[in-house]
Amino acid sequence: xxxxxxxxxxxxxxxxxxxxxxxxxxxxxxxxxxxxxxxxxxxxxxxxxxxxxxxxxxxxxxxxxxxxxxxxxxxxxxxxxxxxxxxxxxxxxxxxxxxxxxxxxxxxxxxxxxxxxxxxxxxxxxxxxxxxxxxxxxxxxxxxxxxxxxxx
Numbered sequence: 001x002x003x004x005x006x007x008x009x010x011x012x013x014x015x016x017x018x019x020x021x022x023x024x025x026x027x028x029x030x031x032x033x034x035x036x037x038x039x040x041x042x043x044x045x046x047x048x049x050x051x052x053x054x055x056x057x058x059x060x061x062x063x064x065x066x067x068x069x070x071x072x073x074x075x076x077x078x079x080x081x082x083x084x085x086x087x088x089x090x091x092x093x094x095x096x097x098x099x100x101x102x103x104x105x106x107x108x109x110x111x112x113x114x115x116x117x118x119x120x121x122x123x124x125x126x127x128x129x130x131x132x133x134x135x136x137x138x139x140x141x142x143x144x145x146x147x148x149x150x151x152x
Contacts, residue, residue: 025050099146105144112138 026038028047041047114135129137 021024101144101147102149105141105148108140109141109145 013126024039025048026041026047027035028038028042028045036042037050041049051101
């Protein structure tokens with residue numbers, strides 16, 4: 001009879017302490033700098049005591065719904081972060097393109113103003129421009145400079 005009483009008492013003690021143990025988690029780091037989470041504190045290590053704020057739902061449908069909400073929230077955050085990264089990449093690329101276009105327009109202006117600007121490179125060949133063509137290209141080049149170059 002006595003062993004039966006000890007077994008029942010031990011069982012009841014385990015049931016009562018199980019509910020309390022579930023509310024506490026210990027966080028600690030081993031010698032390899034790996035982080036561990038346990039319900040039993042380590043004996044020879046420093047640890048951080050973490051108190052759980054809520055208990056998991058016993059209703060599987062409610063738990064599934066909660067997980068789906070969390071997944072949807074994370075996906076939305078990931079999409080937003082991805083869109084922000086793409087926007088930053090686009091800004092960087094557009095700034096580079098503007099800088100290149102500005103450099104090209106300034107070089108074209110310099111070529112049009114140098115030596116009367118009658119010789120001009122078109123499609124890899126040097127071409128002689130009439131004064132009317134040169135004035136037209138000067139106007140186009142100045143418009144490009146105004147569009148692509150930052151005011152100095």
